[in-house]
Amino acid sequence: MSSNDTSFGLPIPDSALALQRLYHWERTAPDRIACTQPMGGGVVRDVTWREMMDQARRLAGHLKAQGFPPGSKIALLSKNTVWWLISDYAIWLAGHVSVPLYPTLAAETIRQILQHSEAKLLVVGKLDGFEHMKAGIPAGLPCIATPLAPPNDYPKWDEVLSKATPLTGEPTRPADELATIMYTSGTTGVPKGVMHSFGTFAWSILSGLDRVNKIDQNTRMLSYLPLSHVAERTLVEHGQLATGMRVYFAESLETFTLDLQRARPTVFFSVPRLWVKFQQGVNAKMPPAKLERLLKIPILGGIVRKKVLGALGLDQCVLAAGGAAPMPPDLLRWYERLGLPIVEVYGMTENCGVSHATMPGHPRPGTVGVPYRGVQSRIDPNNGEIQVKCPGLMLGYYKEPELTKQSFTEDGWLHTGDKGQLDGEGNLRITGRVKDLFKTSKGKYVAPAPIEDRLVMHTSVEACCVTGANLGQPLGIVMLNPEAAKAAANGGRTDLEASLAAHLKSVNAVLDPHEQLDCIVVVSEPWTVDNGVITPTFKVKRNRIEELYSSNYERWVGSHQPVLWA
Known part of the structure; x- marks a missing residue:
């Protein structure tokens, strides 16, 4: 789908909305592999769009049969798997709202979110340390266990789906209807439920694709950052819906290198901490000074770059990106010398993660680049705060009208809480948090x-x-x-x-x-x-x-x- 389908203002075309994209791939590419799921012990399972939609329709049929009121909240607690995506699709197909939980939360936080969101059902998937989380699931809350879930007494995925009557037809959800509530991890305080609609997600991924033209149906991505986080949700889930790209899932931290080697991603997004760990891994095998010398030698430097990137599993990567926290400029320069320039992106849960990014091929270390098309930004002259406005802004915080009001200026700009400055080219430099000073x-x-x-x-x-x-x-x-x-x-x-x-x-x-x-x-x-x-x-x-x-x-x-x- 071309990003030219939208003028980057509302309303956006119905064809860009999540469910319509699902039906598109179900009709046009049913036998194309959509996801590759590791099953443990070196075994992987390829899943086609047809299989994904068959399971999503069956789970949606089961959810409809429960008689929940339209727009009910259905929660997801799982590490990234193909069943995470299928569950999300089923929730939307059934007319409900998904509430994803981070797969690392403590029991107390799990309970707080499930109760605050008034979740009617919980899908439990692949998890580490579930014995410590289980106490946070309220007694009596219906649960369904996906494949790879830890040992439990919940109804099993295959059994539930085998008894369900698949949802038929192509039900749609309007752009302004609530799609999900994403509880922010937050560096302070209690998590807040950020509400996003089908329209805010559709607009955001289209705006992102307008900036980056290297993502299409031939793209491969490795999904390993939590799908409950806005960056993975927008780039992987909605990026796949928009382009039909193939998504590989990571099995574990221990197998991460092998997961990367298997996927050979053409697009790779990570947080700064992992980019630093990659660099430290390279430095552990080759002293930094020696690597610098080798990279400067004609021909040999190219061989070394290819070997290092191949060892990382990133030799096929045409678009590397970093975000969620500032990327140290020296780290960006190191990867550029290695032949893997990293696009730095800036955003937050409240704007679908779509705000600013550096331009591919035009690195600007120390900045997060310029706004995406359709995004307006300004800096408050009083305290230096970055404020943004775009059609991808949240609907508000769930059940928190006063907090919602405080998050916007009187003229509708989102308070980011970040401080920033603009350079001579209009690139935004993040200088810290307003409250971190x-x-x-x-x-x-x-x-x-x-x-x-x-x-x-x-x-x-x-x-x-x-x-x-x-x-x-x-x-x-x-x-x-x-x-x-x-x-x-x-x-x-x-x-x-x-x-x-x-x-x-x-x-x-x-x-x-x-x-x-x-x-x-x-x-x-x-x-x-x-x-x-x-x-x-x-x-x-x-x-x-x-x-x-x-x-x-x-x-x-x-x-x-x-x-x-x-």
């Missing part, structure tokens, strides 16, 4: 995000946080990657301390005096989704960092050591 005891404000972009570039650092409200100088807290943590535990602390101290000196050399870090603190406990330090998309929760470590700040700074171990 903190003031030192010297009365100077510090924006942590740009400093963190530099701090995380040490080869042993996987994640970091710059903090220090009311201290004389800010400090950096870092989490080591597994390899560095293991080396430190086995007697390698001295060398690592020296390396981190040198890194601290180089970072401080380019900062203003009031921004310079007093010290780097290395934490021993990994930051995970389970312990609440990071979100499912690997953003560090600053409020959680403060809870865990703020009582130590004065002592750390008072030690007058460049590198400390927490």
Whole structure:
């Protein structure tokens, strides 16, 4: 489907809406492979559009038979699988609203979302640690277990579908009708239910495809970031509906390299933390200085690039993108030298993830590029906040009219909460969060995000946080990657301390005096989704960092050591 089908203003053509796209592929490409699903033990299963729609129609028939009122909320708790997509389609076919939950949530959060959304039924799929999640499912809530779900007593997918009467015909849902409620992971507070319609998703993917013309029915993507997150939902689910591309699913973290090798994606999207891990993996096998030398040698440099990208499973990639958090400029430049320029995208759940992006072939490290077609943006002259307006904006927060009102300006612009600046070409530079700014005891404000972009570039650092409200100088807290943590535990602390101290000196050399870090603190406990330090998309929760470590700040700074171990 061409993005020229829309003027990028509402109304959008009915042919672009999710259900109409499903019927299109059901009619025109029933035997084309839509998805490739790993089943475990090296076994994979190809699923055609015909098979997907047959199962979606059967599940929709089952849902209709339950007698739920139209527009009922049906929840999804699963890692990414083909049955996640089929369930979403079935919910829409049956006239209901899908409520996807992150597959890493704690029981308390699961309960809060299921109760707040008034979910009538829960589809339980592939999960790790389900024994800790199960307590969050309210007693009496009907559940259905998909293939690959953990052991449970729920009705099984195949059994439910075999007894169901398939939904027939081609029921449609209007553009302005609610399609889904996406509860934001959030770096602070209780998750909020972001409401999106069929129209907001359709407009957003069309606007995205207008910017990137490298996605079509021959595209291959590996789906591994949570489908409950807006980036994966828009790019993978609605991208597939729009283009008919083939989606491969990852099996596990342990098999991720093999999953990439199997899919050989032509389009690959990831969060900065994974792009950093890829780089660190390459550096572990070849010293960075040696790689730099080899890449500069004619002919040999091309061979090395191909070999490195082949080892990553990205040698067929024609479009690489990063988002969900700022990409360090030095990291972007490293991938560009490797022959894999990364398009940086910027967006949020509240605007379907579609706001700004750098132009393919025109890297602008340190910025997130220019607005997508149809997106308006401005910067508040009072506090530097980025504000956006487009037809892909959310309908509001579910059951939260006051929060919804606070999220928009009086003239209808969305408050992003991000601070930004424009360069001479109109590219947007994210300078931090409006509420992330903190003031030192010297009365100077510090924006942590740009400093963190530099701090995380040490080869042993996987994640970091710059903090220090009311201290004389800010400090950096870092989490080591597994390899560095293991080396430190086995007697390698001295060398690592020296390396981190040198890194601290180089970072401080380019900062203003009031921004310079007093010290780097290395934490021993990994930051995970389970312990609440990071979100499912690997953003560090600053409020959680403060809870865990703020009582130590004065002592750390008072030690007058460049590198400390927490």
